[in-house]
Amino acid sequence: MRKATGFLEYERLPESYERADLRIGHSREFVRALSTGDARLQAVRCMDCGIPFCSSGCPVNNIIPDFNDLVFNDQWKTAIDRLHLTNNFPEFTGRVCPAPCEAACTLNIHRDPVGIKSIERAIIDNAWEQGYVVAQPPKIKTGKRVAIIGSGPAGMACAQQLARAGHEVTVYEKNPALGGLLTYGIPDFKLEKSVVMRRIHQMQEEGVVFKAGVAVGPKVTEVGYIDHSEATLSAQELESEFDAVVLAVGSESPRDLPVPGRELAGVHFAMEFLVQQNRRVAGIEAAAPISAEGKNVVVIGGGDTGADCVGTSNRQRANSVTQLEVMPKPPAEEVKDLTWPYWPYRLRTSSSHEEGCERDWAVQTKQFVGENGTLKALEAVRVNLVNGRFEVMQGTEFQIPADLVLLAMGFTNPTAKLLDAFGVEKDSRGNAQAEFGAYRTSNPKVFAAGDVRRGQSLVVWAIREGRDCAAAVDAWLR
Numbered sequence: 001m002r003k004a005t006g007f008l009e010y011e012r013l014p015e016s017y018e019r020a021d022l023r024i025g026h027s028r029e030f031v032r033a034l035s036t037g038d039a040r041l042q043a044v045r046c047m048d049c050g051i052p053f054c055s056s057g058c059p060v061n062n063i064i065p066d067f068n069d070l071v072f073n074d075q076w077k078t079a080i081d082r083l084h085l086t087n088n089f090p091e092f093t094g095r096v097c098p099a100p101c102e103a104a105c106t107l108n109i110h111r112d113p114v115g116i117k118s119i120e121r122a123i124i125d126n127a128w129e130q131g132y133v134v135a136q137p138p139k140i141k142t143g144k145r146v147a148i149i150g151s152g153p154a155g156m157a158c159a160q161q162l163a164r165a166g167h168e169v170t171v172y173e174k175n176p177a178l179g180g181l182l183t184y185g186i187p188d189f190k191l192e193k194s195v196v197m198r199r200i201h202q203m204q205e206e207g208v209v210f211k212a213g214v215a216v217g218p219k220v221t222e223v224g225y226i227d228h229s230e231a232t233l234s235a236q237e238l239e240s241e242f243d244a245v246v247l248a249v250g251s252e253s254p255r256d257l258p259v260p261g262r263e264l265a266g267v268h269f270a271m272e273f274l275v276q277q278n279r280r281v282a283g284i285e286a287a288a289p290i291s292a293e294g295k296n297v298v299v300i301g302g303g304d305t306g307a308d309c310v311g312t313s314n315r316q317r318a319n320s321v322t323q324l325e326v327m328p329k330p331p332a333e334e335v336k337d338l339t340w341p342y343w344p345y346r347l348r349t350s351s352s353h354e355e356g357c358e359r360d361w362a363v364q365t366k367q368f369v370g371e372n373g374t375l376k377a378l379e380a381v382r383v384n385l386v387n388g389r390f391e392v393m394q395g396t397e398f399q400i401p402a403d404l405v406l407l408a409m410g411f412t413n414p415t416a417k418l419l420d421a422f423g424v425e426k427d428s429r430g431n432a433q434a435e436f437g438a439y440r441t442s443n444p445k446v447f448a449a450g451d452v453r454r455g456q457s458l459v460v461w462a463i464r465e466g467r468d469c470a471a472a473v474d475a476w477l478r
Contacts, residue, residue, distance in 0.1 A: 003072075004048075006046070007044075007045045007047050007107055007111070007114075010041055010045050011112065012045070012111075012112035012115055013034065013038055013041060013115065013118075014118065015031050015032060015033055015034055015115075015118050015121075016031075017030055017031055017032065017351060018030035018032070020356070024314045024315050024355050024356075025315075026189075027189050027277075027281045027315060028188065028189065028192060029095070029188070029189060029190070029191070029192050030189060031351075033118070033121050033125055034115075034118050034122045036074075036076070038122075039119050039122035039123075040071055040072050042114065042115045043068040043071040043072040043119055044072050045107065045114045046065055046068035046069070046072075046114050047106055047107055048065050048069070049065065049106045052064060052065050053105070053106055053341040054102070054104050054106075054116060055101070056104065056341075057101045057103060057104025057105075057341055057342075057343075058100065058101040058104075058460070059100070059458065059460045059461045059463075059464045060086045060093075060467070061086055061464075062083065062086045062101065062120070063082055063085065063086060064101060064116055067079045067082045067083050067119070067120075067123060068114070068116075068119060070082060071119055071122070071123065076123065076130065076132075077127075077130070077132050080126075080127035080132050080133070081132075083120065083124065087460075087463060088157045088160050088161070088199075088463060088466075088467065089156065089157065089199055090121070090123065091121070091124045091125070091195050091198075091199070092182060092191065092195070092196075092459055092463070093117070093120065093459060093460045093463070094117060094118075094120040094121030094124055094125075095190060095191050095195070096191055096459055097459060097460045098304075098458065099116060099117040100343050101117070102114065102116050102117060103340070103341065103343050103344055104340070104341035104342070105341075106341075108341075110336075133202065134202075135202050135205035135206045136164055136206055137163075137164075137205065137206045138163065138166040138206075138207070139166075140166050141166050141167075142165070142166040142167050142477065142478070143168075144167045144168065144243045144244070144477045145167070145169075145241070145242045145243050145244075146162050146169050146242060146243065146244045146245070146246065146473060146477075147169075147171075147172065147238045147241070147242040147245045147246070148169060148170070148245075148246045149171075149172050149216045149245065149247050149248060149249055149418075150173065150180055150247070150248035150249040150450075150452070151171050151173040151179055151180050151200075152179065152182060152248060152249075152250055152450065152462060153180070153181065153182060153450070153463050153466065154250075154449045154450025154451070154452075154462035154465050154466035154469070155171055155173075155249075155450070155466065156179075156180075156199065156203065156466065157462070157465075157466030157467050157470070158246050158248060158449055158466035158467070158469050158470045159171050159203060159208045159466075159470075160203050160206065160208065160470075161466070161467055161471070161474075162473060163203065163206045163208045165470070165474045167473075167474070169207070170208075170209045170210075171208060171209070171211065172215075172216050173210065173211070173214065174213070174214065174215040174216075175212065175213070176213045177193075177212060178196070178197070178200050178210050178212050179193065179197075180250060181462075182196045183196055184271075185274060185275070185278075185305075186278075186308070187277065187278065187311060187312055188278060188281045189315070190308070190311075193282065213231060214231045214233060215231070215233070216232070216233050216234075216235065216238060216418065216421075217232075217235050217417060217418045217421035217422070218232075218417050218421060234421070235421040235422045239422070239445055244445055244446075244447065244473050244476065245422070245445060245446045245447070246447045246449060246473060247414075247418070247419075247422070247424070247441070247446060247447070247448040247452050248448070248449050248450050248452060248462075248466060249414055249415070249418060250414065250451040250452060250462075251411040251413055251431070251451035251452060251455055251456045252411060252414060253411055253413050253414065253430075254269045254270070254411055254412070255409040255411065256407065257300065257365060257409065259366060259367050259368065260366075260368070261367045261368030261375070262368060264368050264370040264373060264374060264375040265370075265374045265375060266370070266374060266402070266404050266405060267368055267375055267405045267407070268290055268404070268405070268406055269407050270299070270301070270305050270308070270309050270406045270407060271305075272290060273312065274305070274309065274312060276289060277312050277315075277316070290404070291316055291404075292312070292316040292317070292318040292404055293316050293318065294318070294319050295318055295403035296318070296319050296320045296322075296400075296401045296404070297313045297319075297321045297322070297402070297404045297405075297406065298321075298322045298323075298404070298405045298406070299313070299321065299322070299323040299405075299406045300323075300324050300406070300407050300408060300409060301325065301408030301410065302324075302327065302359075302361070304350075305408040306323055306325075306406075307323075307352045308352065308408075309406045309408050310323055310352040310355070311350075311351070311352030311355060313404075313406075314357075318404075320358070320401075321357045321358070322359075322360065323353075323357055323358070323359045323360070324360050324361075324363045324365070324380065325359070325360070325361045325362075325363065326364050326383065326390065327361065327362070327385065328361055328362045329361035330345055330346050330347040330348075331345075331346055331347065332346065332347050333346055362383055362385070363380050363382060364380060364381055364382075364383045364390060365378060365380050366379045366380055366381055366397070367379050368402070368405065375403060375404070376402070376403070377400060377401055378400045379397065379398075380397070380399075380400065381393065381396050381397045381398075382396035410456050411451070411456045412429070412430065413426075413429055413431055413455070414431060414451070419432055422441070422443050422446050423442065423443050424441040424442055424448070425442040429455055431452065431453055431454065432448035432452050434447065434448040434449075434453050437472070439465070439469040439472045439473075440472065440476070447472060448469075449465040449466050450462040450465045453465065
């Protein structure tokens with residue numbers, strides 16, 4: 001770095017937000033990205049460590065000190081080239097990644113870490129504005145054909161890498177719009193769908209063929225599973241037509257809460273609610289709409305999906321929003337001497353929480369209470385976590401008014417019927433059995449990457465697995 005003492009002279013400069021009372025009136029992105037000048041001042045804080053723990057903390061192993069140095073020196077074209085070496089879609093991770101790289105930043109031991117995520121977004125946003133992001137079609141075709149099932153981050157990354165290697169790639173998506181989780185799972189206020197389609201168009205120019213509204217395998221009617229497909233292909237058809245098949249369908253079976261009153265009208269899985277809202281923003285109304293407007297909303301689950309439900313409920317003008325978590329309340333600050341450079345356990349408050357939400361921890365739902373088949377309240381009790389087990393605190397029962405309950409407790413596994421259709425063996429958790437690095441399933445022609453293989457995880461891990469799986473498929477085909 002040109003300024004070796006930059007980390008001593010400059011403070012962390014975070015991205016700014018549109019005011020909460022203004023942003024809940026729309027569904028657009030509200031984060032104001034750093035200007036190129038501010039990104040330079042953030043980049044100069046990088047210590048250029050001898051061992052860049054930030055790079056090892058990043059699932060795609062971004063070469064972070066390098067692009068920090070390039071940004072500081074105003075070499076933006078080289079910076080995006082360096083970033084694209086490891087990450088196909090930095091505009092996605094620059095918006096929705098929780099930034100484990102920043103937790104691993106050496107500066108984070110005793111000061112605020114470098115704003116790596118904000119620098120990454122500044123690099124890619126500048127690259128799109130300057131026309132640095134262009135299609136990279138292959139010069140030589142291999143004649144090999146690969147089918148990828150699922151157009152989420154894992155499927156997209158795998159498709160782009162294989163297409164650039166010269167293979168003929170076709171991506172199948174059961175929903176009418178492409179993007180998988182990026183389009184249907186993440187709210188528009190965090191990731192506008194034009195950002196996703198911009199990459200889809202680039203990939204089409206590189207030769208990737210996308211077929212939306214096409215489900216592969218048997219039609220699935222499992223509870224919580226969302227399928228808007230218009231056509232169906234059998235697993236046998238794909239295996240006979242293509243040289244290799246990649247499963248990148250994510251983990252779509254939501255964790256349920258089988259307590260009395262679960263059948264009441266007004267209790268829904270989080271993804272039922274979020275998918276409807278994303279489609280509504282796109283101008284598509286559901287036949288049976290789920291709305292938070294004027295209702296007392298209770299979100300069960302304290303993760304990112306739960307926070308997305310909070311932000312969406314606020315935008316739908318809910319009367320009140322309460323988020324419950326069965327785990328104890330985390331500490332406000334982590335003990336860095338014990339956790340660094342690993343992901344710390346501490347209280348996290350998202351922008352959605354800041355928009356308005358009551359949060360409560362160590363709460364277990366006992367039952368849902370209703371009248372004439374319609375939800376009216378939630379009955380809960382406080383618990384202690386003792387030796388890995390929850391113990392009920394007697395005499396702590398209470399009720400919360402609830403007209404809409406959203407279950408955001410994570411996902412358990414991919415839909416079993418799809419794996420069975422391809423004869424893919426499952427691991428103990430019901431995911432596709434495929435070794436990390438090899439990605440090949442028990443069916444020698446079928447590979448698996450992303451959440452379908454590793455279980456519920458991050459967008460950045462999906463990109464990493466998609467890239468690695470593409471390398472494994474390419475090596476096998478050759």
